Amino acid sequence: MAERIGVYVCECGPNIKDAMDLDEVVTFVQGLENVVLTKAFGLLCAQEGQELIGKDIKEHDLTRVVIAACSPKEHEKTFRQCLEKAGLNPFLLQIANIREQCAWVVKDKSLATDKAKAIIHAAVRRVAYHEPLEVKEIACQPHALVVGAGMAGISAALTLAQKNRKVYLVEKLPCIGGKVACYEDVFPSLECASCILDPILDEVLHNEHIEILTLTEVQEVLGFYGNFLVKVTKKARFVDTETCIGCGACLETCPVTVKNEYNEGLDERKAIYIPYAGALPNVAAIDKKHCLRWQGEACSACREACPFGSITYEDTDQVRQLRVGAIVLATGFDLFDPARAPQYGYGKVEDVYTSLEFERLVNSTGPTQGKIVLRNGQVPEKIALVHCVGSRSGKFHEYCSTVCCMYLLKFAHQVTRQLSGVSILGFYSDLCLPGKEAQGFFNKISQEGNIQWLHMKEPDSIEITQADGKTLIRFTDVHGSPREVTSDMVVLAPAMEGARDAGAMAQIFDISQGAGEGFFAEENSQIAPVSTAIEGIFIAGCAQGPKDIQSSVAQGQAAAGRILSRLVPGEKLALEPVTAEVDEDLCCGCKLCVGLCSYKAITCDNLKNNVAINKVLCRGCGTCAAACPSGAIKAHHFTDTEVSEEIRGLLRQG
Amino acid sequence: MKGFEPKIIGFLCNWCSYEGADAAGRARKAYPANLRVLRVMCSGRVDPQFILEAFKEGADGVMILGCHPGDCHYKEGNLQTLKRYYVLKRVLSTLGIEEDRLRLDWISAGEGDKFVQVVSEMTERMRQLGPLPR
Numbered sequence: 001m002a003e004r005i006g007v008y009v010c011e012c013g014p015n016i017k018d019a020m021d022l023d024e025v026v027t028f029v030q031g032l033e034n035v036v037l038t039k040a041f042g043l044l045c046a047q048e049g050q051e052l053i054g055k056d057i058k059e060h061d062l063t064r065v066v067i068a069a070c071s072p073k074e075h076e077k078t079f080r081q082c083l084e085k086a087g088l089n090p091f092l093l094q095i096a097n098i099r100e101q102c103a104w105v106v107k108d109k110s111l112a113t114d115k116a117k118a119i120i121h122a123a124v125r126r127v128a129y130h131e132p133l134e135v136k137e138i139a140c141q142p143h144a145l146v147v148g149a150g151m152a153g154i155s156a157a158l159t160l161a162q163k164n165r166k167v168y169l170v171e172k173l174p175c176i177g178g179k180v181a182c183y184e185d186v187f188p189s190l191e192c193a194s195c196i197l198d199p200i201l202d203e204v205l206h207n208e209h210i211e212i213l214t215l216t217e218v219q220e221v222l223g224f225y226g227n228f229l230v231k232v233t234k235k236a237r238f239v240d241t242e243t244c245i246g247c248g249a250c251l252e253t254c255p256v257t258v259k260n261e262y263n264e265g266l267d268e269r270k271a272i273y274i275p276y277a278g279a280l281p282n283v284a285a286i287d288k289k290h291c292l293r294w295q296g297e298a299c300s301a302c303r304e305a306c307p308f309g310s311i312t313y314e315d316t317d318q319v320r321q322l323r324v325g326a327i328v329l330a331t332g333f334d335l336f337d338p339a340r341a342p343q344y345g346y347g348k349v350e351d352v353y354t355s356l357e358f359e360r361l362v363n364s365t366g367p368t369q370g371k372i373v374l375r376n377g378q379v380p381e382k383i384a385l386v387h388c389v390g391s392r393s394g395k396f397h398e399y400c401s402t403v404c405c406m407y408l409l410k411f412a413h414q415v416t417r418q419l420s421g422v423s424i425l426g427f428y429s430d431l432c433l434p435g436k437e438a439q440g441f442f443n444k445i446s447q448e449g450n451i452q453w454l455h456m457k458e459p460d461s462i463e464i465t466q467a468d469g470k471t472l473i474r475f476t477d478v479h480g481s482p483r484e485v486t487s488d489m490v491v492l493a494p495a496m497e498g499a500r501d502a503g504a505m506a507q508i509f510d511i512s513q514g515a516g517e518g519f520f521a522e523e524n525s526q527i528a529p530v531s532t533a534i535e536g537i538f539i540a541g542c543a544q545g546p547k548d549i550q551s552s553v554a555q556g557q558a559a560a561g562r563i564l565s566r567l568v569p570g571e572k573l574a575l576e577p578v579t580a581e582v583d584e585d586l587c588c589g590c591k592l593c594v595g596l597c598s599y600k601a602i603t604c605d606n607l608k609n610n611v612a613i614n615k616v617l618c619r620g621c622g623t624c625a626a627a628c629p630s631g632a633i634k635a636h637h638f639t640d641t642e643v644s645e646e647i648r649g650l651l652r653q654g
Numbered sequence: 655m656k657g658f659e660p661k662i663i664g665f666l667c668n669w670c671s672y673e674g675a676d677a678a679g680r681a682r683k684a685y686p687a688n689l690r691v692l693r694v695m696c697s698g699r700v701d702p703q704f705i706l707e708a709f710k711e712g713a714d715g716v717m718i719l720g721c722h723p724g725d726c727h728y729k730e731g732n733l734q735t736l737k738r739y740y741v742l743k744r745v746l747s748t749l750g751i752e753e754d755r756l757r758l759d760w761i762s763a764g765e766g767d768k769f770v771q772v773v774s775e776m777t778e779r780m781r782q783l784g785p786l787p788r
Contacts (some may be wrong), residue, residue, distance in 0.1 A: 099677030622699030
């Protein structure tokens with residue numbers, strides 16, 4: 001049956017009407033094949049215009065509609081709704097853009113008339129081959145997986161947790177809270193970190209919709225948005241989390257002592273340990289690598305000491321399969337290793353610390369109970385704070401880590417608060433103080449202590465060495481003059497990098513790493529900062545790039561919001577209808593398309609020797625269809641036939 | 655060749671180049687009427703067959719306009735186009751079609767002026783080359 005096409009030419013007030021000979025256009029269109037109705041109308045997007053189209057579709061049994069008007073970017077959706085209301089599939093519409101790309105850019109009326117005719121002709125020829133497309137829906141898992149229990153991950157988990165939705169919060173460490181749990185104070189409010197964090201952690205620990213999986217790592221991810229199957233391994237803790245109350249009796253009797261990585265190696269812990277005082281959940285864990293039982297010895301000191309019978313040597317690692325609809329990766333950051341830049345003396349000069357080491361040093365639950373002392377136990381009289389270590393120079397990282405200036409100011413405050421009369425040397429080449437609070441914070445801190453700002457020529461115009469028992473700092477000042485000073489203690493602000501295992505994570509989750517060192521690539525840095533190229537996998541916090549606590553929280557909540565808006569418990573997931581599809585009979589199994597797909601939507605069935613496109617993952621770009629040598633891939637709404645007809649319509653007269 | 659007006663087909667990606675063309679329109683920037691635009695979701699959809707077909711159906715020149723590298727809405731569709739473009743240019747020259755009759759360029763949604771410039775240059779070049787002999 002021949003199609004019955006209705007063509008509507010919008011005058012758009014004078015915009016289109018005055019730019020061309022509309023009568024000639026209408027007469028031309030009336031003569032086109034399959035066109036049963038042609039109307040020019042003052043303003044089609046107005047209510048009357050839409051009503052007219054709806055009425056005509058029914059009265060004239062139109063099977064296809066062409067709207068010759070403004071850009072499809074303006075009103076394609078409007079007119080699709082108009083078709084749908086009249087009972088016609090919304091994809092049986094084609095817009096001929098005769099305003100932005102004709103009336104407004106062709107000044108000669110006769111040329112504009114010809115161009116408009118060609119554009120409408122193409123639309124008429126194309127629309128005859130349009131196929132009705134259905135917006136399909138699939139059942140989905142409302143549950144979510146959050147990887148990383150730092151600020152971003154916790155914010156995402158708390159926002160997501162609700163009735164009928166379970167959140168699995170996976171953390172590779174034995175405790176939650178991330179890096180912030182290791183801080184004493186936070187900038188710029190100078191609030192105590194545990195005062196803001198502990199109530200939130202408590203909320204997470206007691207939320208019935210959140211299951212916390214500590215000592216757990218993701219091994220494998222299968223599936224797609226709405227239906228991921230995630231394999232995780234929960235390492236044996238060897239301590240029963242239900243009965244252990246964190247009393248610490250076991251720690252006292254354990255005979256093994258190792259460096260405590262949770263205090264940045266500044267003190268020691270036992271083979272059975274609680275990472276730091278106040279770590280949550282407040283439960284001990286046995287470090288299998290160092291515990292004597294796994295070195296072949298028969299020690300059971302901790303079991304004997306435990307008053308609650310909580311030690312469980314028979315624990316084993318457990319593999320679990322989690323079914324979730326969406327995933328948030330909030331795996332945080334690690335610091336640039338300053339030993340890579342020998343000029344900073346890190347690891348060689350005794351009292352040179354990284355910022356995270358200093359955070360522990362100044363922390364009341366840290367190795368010195370918060371006392372700022374040198375390794376020899378003496379109180380420093382001079383402390384140097386060095387900005388931009390490994391940042392903003394071509395040698396290591398080009399980017400600015402955005403938070404270092406602020407936390408160094410916080411350190412200055414903490415030092416001044418504790419050690420009256422201490423002098424602080426601030427080595428910087430630029431200060432990064434954006435936003436509504438930073439400059440005020442700088443002004444306040446600069447006034448309260450004895451800070452001497454030393455302006456370097458370049459971020460790395462500095463060398464730190466040990467000479468005659470003193471820490472000597474040589475630097476080139478902003479005027480190019482070499483200078484030198486001594487200091488008792490040096491605190492470095494190394495660049496933030498994506499977590500050490502971010503590369504492995506990227507492989508497991510099949511997402512990319514983007515700008516900067518190790519950070520996950522967002523879908524679009526401006527308008528889609530928390531989504532990735534893989535639908536349903538979101539990123540938040542420092543896993544995406546260096547940021548402060550408030551931005552991490554915002555991203556965690558944003559990622560959760562994206563999930564909440566689509567993965568509604570009990571509801572189905574609407575799929576994008578403009579996707580590609582494979583004709584199994586035509587596919588020769590060459591797999592050329594598989595590697596071209598940015599979304600891993602194409603998989604090959606080696607038994608049948610053909611490929612299939614997952615409709616949930618496909619975004620409809622059509623790159624695969626263009627590459628298919630056997631013409632087996634159909635790009636819906638941009639099929640070979642539709643495009644060919646459009647080409648002919650644009651080039652042939654009538 | 656005086657009086658000859660070439661027909662040019664432009665495959666424009668939905669997200670950047672088509673928006674760029676619309677931007678030129680909204681700013682009422684005049685450009686030669688020779689261009690006939692065909693919208694695709696991604697420049698990666700442009701099958702080399704479409705280009706050959708356009709030449710067969712009467713186009714004197716064909717343009718593919720996509721997002722700038724790195725800005726592709728679909729991540730890398732435009733890079734696939736770039737690869738095909740170089741192969742296709744060689745194919746075209748073996749068919750006796752001058753390489754300049756096919757042009758690939760990147761136009762962002764904000765580059766209305768660049769769009770006008772590229773279309774004007776292409777039209778001028780096609781005027782110089784004359785009609786594609788068939």
